[in-house]
Amino acid sequence: AQERYTSIREKPAITTDRQRINLLMNAGLMADLPSLNNSGAEGVGLFRTELQFLVRNQMPKRSELVSLYQRVLEAAGGKRVIFRTLDIGSDKVLPYMKPTDEPNPALGWRAIRVGLDKPGVMRMQLQALIRAANGGPLTVMFPFVAQFEEYRLAREEVAKTIERERRLGHVLPSSLEIGAMLETPSLGFAPLKFFEEVDFLSIGGNDLKQFFFAADRENERVRKRYDTLNVSFLSFIERIVERCDISGTPLSFCGEDAGRPIEAVCLAAMGIRTLSMRPASIGPVKSLLMRVDLGELRKIISDARHRGDQTVRPAVMQYLREL
Numbered sequence: 520a521q522e523r524y525t526s527i528r529e530k531p532a533i534t535t536d537r538q539r540i541n542l543l544m545n546a547g548l549m550a551d552l553p554s555l556n557n558s559g560a561e562g563v564g565l566f567r568t569e570l571q572f573l574v575r576n577q578m579p580k581r582s583e584l585v586s587l588y589q590r591v592l593e594a595a596g597g598k599r600v601i602f603r604t605l606d607i608g609s610d611k612v613l614p615y616m617k618p619t620d621e622p623n624p625a626l627g628w629r630a631i632r633v634g635l636d637k638p639g640v641m642r643m644q645l646q647a648l649i650r651a652a653n654g655g656p657l658t659v660m661f662p663f664v665a666q667f668e669e670y671r672l673a674r675e676e677v678a679k680t681i682e683r684e685r686r687l688g689h690v691l692p693s694s695l696e697i698g699a700m701l702e703t704p705s706l707g708f709a710p711l712k713f714f715e716e717v718d719f720l721s722i723g724g725n726d727l728k729q730f731f732f733a734a735d736r737e738n739e740r741v742r743k744r745y746d747t748l749n750v751s752f753l754s755f756i757e758r759i760v761e762r763c764d765i766s767g768t769p770l771s772f773c774g775e776d777a778g779r780p781i782e783a784v785c786l787a788a789m790g791i792r793t794l795s796m797r798p799a800s801i802g803p804v805k806s807l808l809m810r811v812d813l814g815e816l817r818k819i820i821s822d823a824r825h826r827g828d829q830t831v832r833p834a835v836m837q838y839l840r841e842l
């Protein structure tokens with residue numbers, strides 16, 4: 520199998536009905552960077568910046584962040600890197616920050632909520648990203664946006680930081696894209712205006728699923744209970760795709776399901792055209808994508824929904840077995 524993946528590494532993922540799917544990788548540590556070249560990834564769809572904060576025992580300095588982000592951009596060699604701002608809180612607690620005692624950390628003070636309430640660290644991070652871009656393009660994404668006003672506020676922070684950097688005489692990015700992660704159901708129901716405002720969206724399926732089904736992603740007992748191929752969840756994905764199509768918003772999916780071949784081809788059948796996953800999954804996902812007909816798959820999914828199946832998995836498995 521490994522050989523098969525090597526042979527398709529440089530090939531684009533094109534389905535038998537000629538649909539092109541972009542395959543990106545998720546990263547966060549320096550150890551991930553070599554994968555940029557040997558996985559066949561077309562870029563980094565999710566760079567989890569908090570991992571660098573989590574492996575230290577004190578807050579990194581801005582200068583350290585600048586050189587870190589520079590190394591990431593260098594390793595990417597012109598491929599696009601989506602830097603996600605700090606997603607701390609919930610399951611990711613910084614050892615050097617005052618712990619918050621919250622009954623439900625996953626629903627608590629985390630990610631962009633911390634970034635907006637205590638903007639110091641976020642500002643430092645944005646400055647470091649701008650400096651690391653060094654006049655080249657920069658792409659930033661905010662995690663856990665639950666209402667679109669949070670995205671607007673975060674965008675204002677970026678604008679302020681850009682202005683500050685300009686005044687300090689630093690070279691500004693040649694282009695700047697600011698996206699949001701769609702990982703709370705509420706954002707999927709935001710008005711079309713939001714979809715028009717945001718530069719791009721990435722579905723964080725791990726969190727989105729946990730909130731959609733009210734099932735803790737960390738809780739072994741419930742986390743596998745609800746299938747990604749559940750008809751309600753797929754309907755929701757379909758709705759997001761439709762909204763993004765209307766507003767022309769680039770959309771990707773970066774949760775773990777993007778790296779599971781069966782889930783990945785179904786997400787593609789629902790209209791997702793960009794998938795971001797751990798590097799080792801790119802080969803298996805591409806290999807299956809190249810063998811499926813998304814139009815047929817979509818019909819199978821649609822029939823299963825009309826029949827009233829709870830999950831489309833058995834019908835999809837049947838199709839894949841017949842390939």
Ligand code: PEP
Nearest residue numbers: 702723724725726773774
């Ligand atoms: C997600 O929630 O799907 C996601 C990609 O972010 P994380 O797993 O880091 O929460």
Ligand code: MG
Nearest residue numbers: 702723725726
């Ligand atoms: Mg998440």
